Amino acid sequence: MGKKVLIVDDEKRIVDILKFNLNREGYETITASAGPAGLKMALEESPDIILLDIMLPAMDGFEVCRALRESDKLTPVIMLTAREEESDKVFGLELGADDYITKPFSIKELLARIKANIRRTGLETSRQESGELIKAGVIELHTGRMDVTARGAHVELSQREYELLLYMMRRMDAVVSREELMQNVWNYDYLGDLRAVDVAVRRLREKVEKNPAEPEHILTRRGAGYIFSSGV
Numbered sequence: 001m002g003k004k005v006l007i008v009d010d011e012k013r014i015v016d017i018l019k020f021n022l023n024r025e026g027y028e029t030i031t032a033s034a035g036p037a038g039l040k041m042a043l044e045e046s047p048d049i050i051l052l053d054i055m056l057p058a059m060d061g062f063e064v065c066r067a068l069r070e071s072d073k074l075t076p077v078i079m080l081t082a083r084e085e086e087s088d089k090v091f092g093l094e095l096g097a098d099d100y101i102t103k104p105f106s107i108k109e110l111l112a113r114i115k116a117n118i119r120r121t122g123l124e125t126s127r128q129e130s131g132e133l134i135k136a137g138v139i140e141l142h143t144g145r146m147d148v149t150a151r152g153a154h155v156e157l158s159q160r161e162y163e164l165l166l167y168m169m170r171r172m173d174a175v176v177s178r179e180e181l182m183q184n185v186w187n188y189d190y191l192g193d194l195r196a197v198d199v200a201v202r203r204l205r206e207k208v209e210k211n212p213a214e215p216e217h218i219l220t221r222r223g224a225g226y227i228f229s230s231g232v
Helices: 012-024 035-044 061-070 086-094 107-130 159-170 178-184 195-208
Strands: 004-008 028-032 049-053 077-081 099-102 133-136 139-142 147-150 218-221 225-228
Touching: 004 012, 004 035, 012 028, 012 107, 028 035, 035 049, 035 061, 049 061, 049 107, 061 077, 061 086, 077 086, 077 107, 086 099, 086 195, 099 107, 133 159, 139 159, 147 195, 159 178, 159 195, 159 225, 178 195, 178 225, 195 218
Parallel strands: 004 028, 004 049, 049 077, 077 099
Antiparallel strands: 133 139, 139 147, 218 225
8 A cells, every 4th residue: 555645735736736746646635625624634634744724714824824733743744825925835835734835836846755755754653772871062853752852851853853863963064055954854856945944954953952043053054054162
């Protein structure tokens, strides 16, 4: 049985196109046309990835995503939006969505993003077995438990935030570009807006830095990218 994709969208034409192409690629598809039904299926059907439209009846995609993350579900979510507003895209990422794609979209691009997100999740699961402990100042990350502490306190991170922190800590004191992070944490070449990286970095700072406005570890290198400083 192929990986399971949950499609939550109230436009039948788009759902039919997605089902046809995903089934042809070997995916199993399940669908919902309203927010509450989509959330219920996300929680009960254990999909490998969710394609989530923003404009939904009864409960919009933002609400569904928020409820999903509040329930500790880490299933990858790609938001589908017909609107170009930057605020919509950023808001979805702030709520814990892994990515967004604007309608009308290329099926080839969407398939690439689906594969990348599912592959990323599988890779991180296998890496947990090593039980690696990485330390930097007051921050500790244990891969076996997927556990992060800062100043002795446990830090709740989303899957994406955890993977971003892990990648940067493994390259401590080295500058990493936003393109590199997109390729290696998001697992695909991103030729467009890199705002997803900036949003994830900002959220991560808010959770692990004592003063996010004056970070000690996750630093910006203007024009180059980011660096995780060991503090030495």
